Amino acid sequence: MIKSSLIEPDGGTLVDLIVPESQRYSKMTEIESMAKVNLTRIDMEWVHVISEGWASPLRGFMRESEYLQSLHFNCLRMEDGSVVNMSLPIVLAIDDETKGRIGSSLHVALVGPLGDCVAILRSIEIYKHNKEERIARTWGTTAPGLPYVDEVITPSGDWLIGGDLEVLKPIKYSDGLDNYRLSPKQLRKEFESRKADAVFAFQLRNPVHNGHALLMNDTRKRLLEMGYKNPILLLHPLGGFTKADDVPLDVRMEQHSKVLEDGVLDPETTIVAIFPSPMHYAGPTEVQWHAKARINAGANFYIVGRDPAGMAHPTEKRDLYDPDHGKKVLTMAPGLHKLNILPFKVAAYDNRENKMAFFDPSRAKDFLFISGTKMRAYAKNGENPPNGFMCPSGWKVLVEYYQSSQAQEASQ
Template identity: 85%
Template structure:
């Protein structure tokens, strides 16, 4: 009798079909020569990351940069209504492409344009286009809840962008590659679903982070697997899914984070048999409860049916005042109520801290609060910069060494730069 194969498609992609906008290999030359005669739109590095995201189906059912009706639904309702059956899918961040007046003039009344990457290579074609006004203030206010100066994504990607948005159907000429030694980690939603099937997963729980993994994170992930086993699942698989697109300047760079994550698996802090480490290609907005919906929705498309949400997800300090920009608990509350995310199981983050009695990371016990030491990301970075070791048991030694070397190289660069400028 044939053995039953467990399918990881435990959760349907939004719109029921996983979007794949990459042109088949046998049509690429034809499409490339067609693109030569079109008006060109120059992409920034962040625009290219969004092309990557859309092309692989992370934003399913979106099939291109948003037209005005999709943009308005996303901006005002954090969701899109499907035209075929009226169902709602979550879409909390506008995924749009900005152009300036000169580019709009060149496009004229054309119906399609070629998208050109930062290296001037033709990346994609955008068809059945629609151009509409880019009201930056409204976009910023509704996405972040503030227009205070100093929001990283705003300063990098919105303020300098053009006053028009262009939407349409995307055809991507070949898979987006970065040639940075990390492309093998950039698994598409389709590839992830295939890997979950290969491992015969009967539950997939996703954890996104943009920081190094310490033993508190590992405790949370291992505890989540145990809880799923206790619920009767036979083979829950962890998708450890660090964000790989744009991040703010003081975040640890992707290559350093990936090296650190590798050490965590090598040191056995997480089990390589039940963990998949892959890069999520989305840029980071730092837009709190609005953005965390996007992070959760994208993992639905990758096949995850459980999502771990932490304290203050996608949050940051207020850019001009000494306080958090968002209420740290609102992210998990919003996820449990968000339209279009009903089919995803939300797992609230259990707070872990360093237990000074047990000398290890443990779940915080309010009854003996004085025994716990909270080591923030800022404090961790200070330890690494100064060469001071964190308490034994905070992070695996191999992972900590990666961070110490990174900050030592940063200080050497800063010293060299100070000498040159002097």
């Protein structure tokens, strides 16, 4: 039973769609006669997300009524009239051939990229996949070059299939990182065992530099000043699909572990876990999903910074979204009222103090802003950033990754 010290999951109960082991054999027998739907790698990431309750109270891929609510209102209305946030459609696309094969079936089996049956989708509903409308409403643009659109939506079928999911066994990746993939249920148990009276989540898809650490440590200090006795940090890197120029997950996880080893973040009050969701880069629309999912994991505080979930415009030299809109939207979004949003102060490298510090506009000329692009350029060239930008062992992980990538490119 979830104790009241942690925030309640959306809908009041955490969804868990993994079939109990005792029922697995009978489900496998049933599957043999079912029509099959093939899943892509990214579809599998969504099966993982739904099965563990990150999208609670959602119990499967969206049917049309849920899809329309998500697409047009960024939320779902519950039977009792209450509203939960659901800013991204979580849908499964199929093509004409698959639709024809399904015919009038009520239930279908979902087949993973390796050819194994991973789930049953029950009481299905098939409806039209209007890609242009979906893209325009999710990203606010249909400009070419949006990574998730190019990778997932454009090549997908013209139909969406929704229904209730039954997942045969927990989704594993066997990449050496499964021990970091803690479900919302496991995270809640961990917070309880550490006697957390507040949980503050930090979502990121980049390596942790000392500016991030300053922010997280400062947040803990602020929570202690507010009267909390044991605030726990959930350092929660995104583990699903990311764009090609982002640092790969295994490298980021190794870098994060060095940050903890070096004591930049306190291992006693920090939990590092992987958030299995794919990344859309849909700015203020997507940041609501990132915040909502952390409610289900037990976080009651969410740190948000500049341009969360944003990216550069794919065809013009500017940000795709206003960098302040993400944090503004989170404070007003339907269904997120129970989550405390913590807008973070801007950190930059203080040349006078030789360390990362909160930006002081009264002496702006003393500060150096080191962007992700600049950080990557340092690492690729084997240069060191200013002393105090990142812990040395964490920086070494990045340099080794970029240099081995360049060596591979050169040899091709």
